[in-house]
Amino acid sequence: xxxxxxxxxxxxxxxxxxxxxxxxxxxxxxxxxxxxxxxxxxxxxxxxxxxxxxxxxxxxxxxxxxxxxxxxxxxxxxxxxxxxxxxxxxxxxxxxxxxxxxxxxxxxxxxxxxxxxxxxxxxxxxxxxxxxxxxxxxxxxxxxxxxxxxxxxxxxxxxxxxxxxxxxxxxxxxxxxxxxxxxxxxxxxxxxxxxxxxxxxxxxxxxxxxxxxxxxxxxxxxxxxxxxxxxxxxxxxxxxxxxxxxxxxxxxxxxxxxxxxxxxxxxxxxxxxxxxxxxxxxxxxxxxxxxxxxxxxxxxxxxxxxxxxxxxxxxxxxxxxxxxxxxxxxxxxxxxxxxxxxxxxxxxxxxxxxxxxxxxxxxxx
Amino acid sequence: xxxxxxxxxxxxxxxxxxxxxxxxxxxxxxxxxxxxxxxxxxxxxxxxxxxxxxxxxxxxxxxxxxxxxxxxxxxxxxxxxxxxxxxxxxxxxxxxxxxxxxxxxxxxxxxxxxxxxxxxxxxxxxxxxxxxxxxxxxxxxxxxxxxxxxxxxxxxxxxxxxxxxxxxxxxxxxxxxxxxxxxxxxxxxxxxxxxxxxxxxxxxxxxxxxxxxxxxxxxxxxxxxxxxxxxxxxxxxxxxxxxxxxxxxxxxxxxxxxxxxxxxxxxxxxxxxxxxxxxxxxxxxxxxxx
Numbered sequence: 001x002x003x004x005x006x007x008x009x010x011x012x013x014x015x016x017x018x019x020x021x022x023x024x025x026x027x028x029x030x031x032x033x034x035x036x037x038x039x040x041x042x043x044x045x046x047x048x049x050x051x052x053x054x055x056x057x058x059x060x061x062x063x064x065x066x067x068x069x070x071x072x073x074x075x076x077x078x079x080x081x082x083x084x085x086x087x088x089x090x091x092x093x094x095x096x097x098x099x100x101x102x103x104x105x106x107x108x109x110x111x112x113x114x115x116x117x118x119x120x121x122x123x124x125x126x127x128x129x130x131x132x133x134x135x136x137x138x139x140x141x142x143x144x145x146x147x148x149x150x151x152x153x154x155x156x157x158x159x160x161x162x163x164x165x166x167x168x169x170x171x172x173x174x175x176x177x178x179x180x181x182x183x184x185x186x187x188x189x190x191x192x193x194x195x196x197x198x199x200x201x202x203x204x205x206x207x208x209x210x211x212x213x214x215x216x217x218x219x220x221x222x223x224x225x226x227x228x229x230x231x232x233x234x235x236x237x238x239x240x241x242x243x244x245x246x247x248x249x250x251x252x253x254x255x256x257x258x259x260x261x262x263x264x265x266x267x268x269x270x271x272x273x274x275x276x277x278x279x280x281x282x283x284x285x286x287x288x289x290x291x292x293x294x295x296x297x298x299x300x301x302x303x304x305x306x307x308x309x310x311x312x313x314x315x316x317x318x319x320x321x322x323x324x325x326x327x328x329x330x331x332x333x334x335x336x337x338x339x340x341x342x343x344x345x346x347x348x349x350x351x352x353x354x355x356x357x358x359x360x361x362x363x364x365x
Numbered sequence: 366x367x368x369x370x371x372x373x374x375x376x377x378x379x380x381x382x383x384x385x386x387x388x389x390x391x392x393x394x395x396x397x398x399x400x401x402x403x404x405x406x407x408x409x410x411x412x413x414x415x416x417x418x419x420x421x422x423x424x425x426x427x428x429x430x431x432x433x434x435x436x437x438x439x440x441x442x443x444x445x446x447x448x449x450x451x452x453x454x455x456x457x458x459x460x461x462x463x464x465x466x467x468x469x470x471x472x473x474x475x476x477x478x479x480x481x482x483x484x485x486x487x488x489x490x491x492x493x494x495x496x497x498x499x500x501x502x503x504x505x506x507x508x509x510x511x512x513x514x515x516x517x518x519x520x521x522x523x524x525x526x527x528x529x530x531x532x533x534x535x536x537x538x539x540x541x542x543x544x545x546x547x548x549x550x551x552x553x554x555x556x557x558x559x560x561x562x563x564x565x566x567x568x569x570x571x572x573x574x575x576x577x578x579x580x581x582x583x584x585x586x587x588x589x590x591x592x593x594x595x596x597x598x599x600x601x602x603x604x605x606x607x608x609x610x611x612x613x614x615x616x617x618x619x620x621x622x623x624x625x626x627x628x629x630x631x632x633x634x635x636x637x638x639x640x641x642x643x644x645x646x647x648x649x650x651x652x653x654x655x
Contacts, residue, residue, distance in 0.1 A: 108615070111470065111552075112470070138471055138474065205466045208465035210440060234610075234612035250522035250574055250612075250613070251522050252611075252612060253574055253611050253616065254522060254525075254643055266604075269612065332528075334504070354643075
């Protein structure tokens with residue numbers, strides 16, 4: 001789960017990291033008051049989860065209240081990565097001479113956490129020059145570890161001692177809150193040599209949320225995503241008109257590819273999970289059947305543990321409730337013939353292979 | 366690395382749970398020698414005639430098992446894994462989904478220290494059709510004995526592709542689901558090197574998906590090590606959106622990191638024939654085998 005900048009910064013403060021003074025506003029009415037209590041210049045920052053906010057025009061630096069209102073109105077209306085901000089962060093600007101980079105993140109290939117730092121930051125960590133990467137032990141790091149990184153970065157003594165404190169705090173946050181990523185980009189170096197995190201990016205390990213109930217209510221949930229997660233489905237909403245349902249993440253992913261290759265556009269990704277029974281199939285199809293924008297449904301089940309007859313029974317239960325959108329199904333595996341017979345005479349179109357079902361649903365035939 | 370052999374005694378952890386029961390039966394039906402179960406507080410019970418003990422240590426002492434299949438819920442998987450490794454289990458198959466990353470890292474380190482192999486978490490397990498042995502949840506009819514090694518980050522895709530291979534006469538020497546999480550107990554490179562030494566294997570099929578850089582690393586390894594056996598690949602998620610977890614915890618693209626295109630490019634450059642669809646894998650295997 002990725003946190004919004006303002007949420008990440010409040011975690012930073014909890015862990016003793018200084019951040020510029022800021023106020024969160026939820027509507028235009030709040031902008032003038034917030035501006036008045038901050039020292040200009042003030043950065044107006046879109047609170048969206050997508051990266052590349054600056055480039056997309058989601059951040060503006062203003063020095064008077066009417067400009068602040070003007071920019072806030074523009075940014076509230078600006079979707080970034082398909083998401084319009086529900087709030088803006090108004091934050092005191094921090095005049096600085098240099099920008100550094102610092103993160104503690106999971107390196108999947110190395111199967112280890114790593115600390116990454118660069119004395120001269122940049123937008124993309126991949127292309128940063130002179131960056132220093134060190135593996136972080138599962139049990140955490142000490143001041144010696146952080147000091148060695150500071151010396152590899154050739155930081156002057158005044159910056160080095162601040163860097164050590166910041167890295168220790170960031171690593172403790174990453175470890176205690178079980179984050180996949182904690183990142184400060186940029187870590188600004190002020191005119192007086194004070195290091196100040198200007199942005200904060202935190203991604204918490206979804207699988208560890210059961211140990212961190214404090215994160216449970218941080219995000220407003222999309223109605224469909226909320227219901228899918230209560231049902232235990234893996235669900236992602238997409239922009240197209242073909243709802244895609246299957247069993248197994250990889251299978252559904254490859255079904256999206258088949259649909260895309262055939263010129264279709266998926267409306268969602270829904271993975272029923274293994275061993276799906278009649279009631280779960282029924283719940284999944286009811287869910288995607290209500291999805292606005294979805295005009296037809298593609299079901300791709302590779303029966304192994306999942307019995308084809310359970311899938312057919314689930315589909316029949318939805319049909320009997322009425323209002324089922326056109327449904328195209330490929331159900332293979334155990335009891336395939338019986339499943340086919342159970343759906344014979346209904347409006348459901350059955351296919352023997354995934355490419356056949358995909359071709360038909362894309363054509364809408 | 367170690368392959369299960371026919372007749373080897375195997376333990377099932379949390380045998381008395383819903384999935385533990387179901388798959389104990391299905392593994393026995395296939396031919397796996399499920400010799401004991403472990404479930405705290407359930408010692409003395411039995412499932413399908415197989416005795417259940419309170420601890421893995423007791424089950425190991427009674428059966429001399431070196432392999433375990435773990436169905437313990439995610440909150441307790443770390444403790445169950447530590448228990449198994451401490452009891453001397455050398456091949457630990459973790460089926461459980463949603464295990465926290467830090468728990469996985471701790472298990473990987475413990476396994477490395479003990480010289481044990483972990484498969485998973487969040488995986489269907491391992492099957493060796495010629496030995497009539499499976500440690501996991503894969504549906505038996507999709508698989509047949511043969512000379513193609515198959516490993517995959519996805520369960521159902523493994524079944525689908527194994528089924529396609531079986532239908533076209535290409536049986537499998539071994540099939541492994543390495544898991545859909547960001548951290549895998551054993552990596553594609555480890556399996557690749559392992560099957561290189563397997564006489565029964567003529568070709569390798571690698572099934573990947575978006576997220577991380579396992580396939581890019583594998584491609585570099587193939588080039589650097591001068592890999593000898595023909596390899597066919599398939600990568601799911603060419604049409605996946607960015608910044609969204611696509612079912613598996615590990616299947617997520619950040620920026621340009623973890624895209625299907627990057628993986629397909631890297632594997633292709635390393636000489637791997639990459640199939641566009643799962644259905645296309647058998648044809649490429651046939652061509653690769655000449």
